Amino acid sequence: MIRPDATRDVGPRVKLHRRVLRLDGVDHTVLTLRPGTQARFATNYEHETWHVLTDSHGGRLLGRLLWGLAYQRVPNTLVLIDRPFLDPNPFDAEPSDPVVLAPGPLTPLTAQAARQLRRMLPLRGNPDGTVRLQTPGLDKEIAAVRRWREHVSPTARWHYRDPVEPFGTRCARLGGVVLFSAPPVILREWAREVYELADWYHGGQSASEGMWPGGEVQLWGQYHRMVSAARTARRDLLTGPAPELDLPEDAPVSVREAAVPVAQRPPRDVRELVWSVVVDYQKRMIPGQGLGMSK
Secondary structure, three states: OOOOOOOOOOOOEEEEEEEEEEEOOEEEEEEEOOOOOOOOEEEEEEOOEEEEEEOHHHHHHHHHHHHHHOOOOOOOEEEEEOOOOEOOOOOOOOOOOOEEEEEOOOOOOOHHHHHHHHHHOOOOOOOOEEEEEEOHHHHHHHHHHHHHHHHOOOOOOOOOOOOOOOOOOEEEEEOOEEEEEEOHHHHHHHHHHHHHHHHOOEOOEEEOOOOOOOEEEEEEOOHHHHHHHHHHHHHHHHHOOOOOOOOOOOOOHHHHHHOOOHHHOOHHHHHHHHHHHHHHHHHHHOOOOOOOOOO
């Protein structure tokens, strides 16, 4: 029997590289995706919310990682998602920040530790070893929910559960990384929700709904094409020829600003310009998708 490619399969045993790094005076066990893993992720910040963006495969891998972390017993253990598994975000092709998943309060990542970790990236050299996150419990949970949905409420997106107070959760940018941290009971809720997102697309998108204070996961059916379109739009704007205008000294300020090459404009202006053309690029590069994209 041919063994499935573990870098593509999102099965119940997720194999990760392990490194021990000294951060803020404390040894941390840092788990990273192995080379060859197919999943890709991006981050952006809009509407006072940090978003992790990916496709169905990435969403299910993310669910596995969250579930496995919920059962960690080694203090100061975290999962790091960094290059080469980060894409520029698919809206304006801005670089994405590394993502850190942590089981609080077992791993109380400090701002100083996060800054030191960011300065070490990308991690190079051989890892200290490998680990397997055992996540068969997630399969049982998902199977139970699908049975309930099939026999009780076929159209219900979420299976009713007793509400869980989001005490101790943190979704924020800390020291240059985007941190998603929560106690085990909430990590398990997040894992179930993220894993199931791939079952519920509307308008080409599926997003977590409001249980993450300050954070959200978004799946896009055309994620990879969206990233490609955003890259193309940004490259064309930043490398296009500068306008050759002979402006009079009394030309209005608005005209002078329009003549400034894109690459020399402030970052905020560049983002807005890229966003203004990305939708058109995506309509042409992704046939049949009208995108009602919302950052």
